[in-house]
Amino acid sequence: MTVSAHVAALRDAVRSKREWPAIPELAIAEADAWRQRPTGEDWLVWRGRRTAARLRALPVDVSLRERIVGRPAAAAPTRELEERLTSAREALSAVPPFPGGDSGHFHPDYAKLFRVGIGGLIEEARARRESAGERAPFYDACELALLGLSDYVRAAASACERAAERSEAAFDGGAARLRAQAAMCGRLATEPPSTFHEALQLLFLTLVALWFGEDHGLTTPGRMDQTLRSFYEGDLAAGRITRQQALDLIADLYVQLNAICPPGLAISVWIDEEALPR
DSSP: OOOOHHHHHHHHHHHTOOOOOOOHHHHHHHHHHHHTOOTTOOHHHHHHHHHHHHHHHOOEEOOTTOSSOOEEOOOOOOHHHHHHHHHHHHHHTTSOOOOOOOOBOOOOOHHHHHHHHHHHHHHHHHHHHTTOGGGHHHHHHHHHHHHHHHHHHHHHHHHHHHHHHHOTTOTTTHHHHHHHHHHHHHHHTTSOOOSHHHHHHHHHHHHHIIIIISOOBTOOOOOHHHHTHHHHHHHHHHTSOOHHHHHHHHHHHHHHHHHHSOTTOOOOOOOOGGGSOO
C-alpha cells in the first residue's frame, strides 16, 4: 500500500520548510510563571507550573489536510514579542540550573494513558496526594502538568473550530472534518480514546506536551504495534476503518512529528513485523 494523496500533499508541504523558527511564547510564559513563583515553592511544583504555563501559551496551527492535529505554530517573533522575549530571558537567567534527571528518549506509559485518559491521570494524582506525605509535591506537580496538557488538547479543539470557520467551502469537506476533529479533541481533553484515530491523536498531543512543555526531546511513539493494536483490530472488526485509512493516519502522525522535529534529528519506531496481522 502507498499513502493517499492528502498525506503526500501534507508531506510535501513539510519538506518545503527547511527550518522552523523558535516559539517565543514558550520562554515568555515560563518567565511569567517564574516571576509569580511563591517564596519557598518546591522545585517539583515549580516544574509542574512551568509545564502547564508553557502548554497554555503554545500556539496551535491547523491545516485542512491534517487528520492528526495539534501541531505547534512556529513563526518569527513580532517586534512586540521580541521585546517581551528579551525581558523573559533576563528573568529566566535567575532560574537555578536544572538539577538533572530524564530529558528524553523514553517510552511513556501509553497503555495507561489510553486506558484512563488525561482525566483519569489527574484523578489518580489527586487521590495519591492525599496520603503521599513528603511526596505530596510530586503529585501536585503531576496534577499541574496534566491540567496544562488537558488545556492544550482543548486549544487544539478550538484551533480546529477556527480553521473550520475559515474553510467552509474549501478542500474536500475539510470544514466538516475539522469540526469532527474539534469534537474529538474536546473529548480527549479528559476522556480515554475509543478508536484507533483517537488513540493516535492523543499520542501526538502527548508527545507535543512532552517535547514543548517539559523539554523531553525525542520521546517517541514507541511500541505502536502493542499500544495501538486493540484499537486497530477493534476498528477493523467494526468496519470503522480500513487498512489504508490506518496507514494514512500513521503516516500523518509521522509527517506531523517531522514537521516539529528540529533539523538533523529523527523519530524512531520499533515494530515487530512478525507480530503484525497478515
